[in-house]
Amino acid sequence: MTSLKQVVGAAIVDSLAYPSRLLVARRSAPPMLAGLWEFPGGKVEPGENCTQAxxxxxMEELGVSVRLGTEVEGPHEQGWLLNERAAMRVWMAELTSGVPRPLEDHDLLNWLDLGSAETLAALPWIPADYPIVAGLLAAIGEPVDTTGPAPGR
Incomplete structure (x- = not known):
């Protein structure tokens, strides 16, 4: 596999030790992704490693600092394929300071119950994030079918 643009994301939970809620962010841009939900994060810039990015x-997107937990490991060296040009590595994270606010690229944030796998699966995620949701739920012991919303949703 050729080197892909590296993207990083956070599965921000209420507690790394006993996660019960997940913070999700709704995209406001670009237009083709507006209204879809995702794990907050972004591109790794030159000179940064993944966790620094x-x-x-x-901090830029939500105004928060976090403590990182374990990585939600994807099936590829660079994590989870987003498209033919980019892949994302995702870490569990817990807030350490700040109150999450949609500062950049998002218009809404929401805490979702991790015990309601159906609610998570039914959310209109960016399509590439559905396998990451399944990986996250499997990592915390809540398996679910997250192949995407049922037709007609």
Whole structure:
């Protein structure tokens, strides 16, 4: 596999030790992704490693600092394929300071119950994030079918 643009994301939970809620962010841009939900994060810039980029992105996008937990490991060396040009690595994270606000690229944030896998699966995620949701739920012991919303949704 050729080198892909590296993107990083956070599965921000209420507690790394006993996660019960997940913070999700609704995209406001670009137009083709507006209204879809995602894990907050962004591109790794030159001179940054993945975790440095994730901390920077979360401060820029949400105004928060986090403690990173384990990585939600994807099936590829660079994590989860987003498209033919980019892949994303995702870490579990817990807030350490700040109150999450949609500062950049998002118009809404919401805490969702991790015990309601059906609610998570039914959310209109960016399509590439559905496998990551399944990986996250499997990592915390809540398996679910997250192949995407049922036709007609």
């Amino acid at each position: 994730l901390h920077r992105e979360l």
